[in-house]
Amino acid sequence: MKVILEVENVKKKFGELVALENISFSVYDKECLGIIGPNGAGKTTLFNIISGHLKPTAGEVYFNGERITGMRPSKIAKRGLVRTFQILKVFQNLTVEENFRAAGIERKDAERIMKELNLHERRNVLAKNLSQGEMRKLNIALALAKNPKVLLLDEPFSGLSPAECQELHSVIDHLKERGVTLVIIEHKLKELFNHAERVIVLNYGYILCEGTPEEIVQDVRVIEAYLGVGNVAGS
């Protein structure tokens, strides 16, 4: 299996606080990797380091064999590593279609992606009038227009209704069919486990364990880490 993204001995300190310690893992081409862990475990910090929004205190990140540690987010995105969050800006007072144009996406590409993600009928609706689920989809659509090899999704299911979650499942299936490698941070484990072939559990800045969803939910360490912050199988 080809490694597309590699995180090597990454450490991040905020003052005296060690947010990440010695984090190493690989992401394989076309896989869907889940990252879970209790609040404050370091998940978002890890995404910020991979996407170039934060510099690690130590360690390296490699994308497609190239060292990208500390590179600007826009440069990393151009290479094909895109994050749905922060890089993409949805303009509330523009329509769905106008948002594609504002992001510099050509009309024919916008048309194609809107059709692919079932947003075409909503193309003339102002972004501020979209539902949460549609807004989430627009974010992913704008990311997809950049032709990413790897897409980092930060809690894509949060705040969505069951029907909207269903819709997002189809979108993620579509991304996988297109061969996009996915790394997903998600608290809603049941939703995540529909897609992730492998899961990494972070706890207090350390990798607690790694395995298939089936292995993860049976791991006593994972159950203990989640005690007091909700049911592992729940939500």
Ligand SMILES: Nc1ncnc2c1ncn2[C@@H]1O[C@H](COP(=O)(O)OP(=O)(O)OP(=O)(O)O)[C@@H](O)[C@H]1O
């Ligand atoms: N810019 C910052 N300055 C100082 N401390 C920070 C900063 N960003 C994060 N932290 C701290 O680093 C630790 C990890 O935070 P992070 O947001 O990465 O966790 P998380 O796993 O994403 O949590 P959540 O599930 O709540 O989003 C926390 O203790 C947090 O308070």
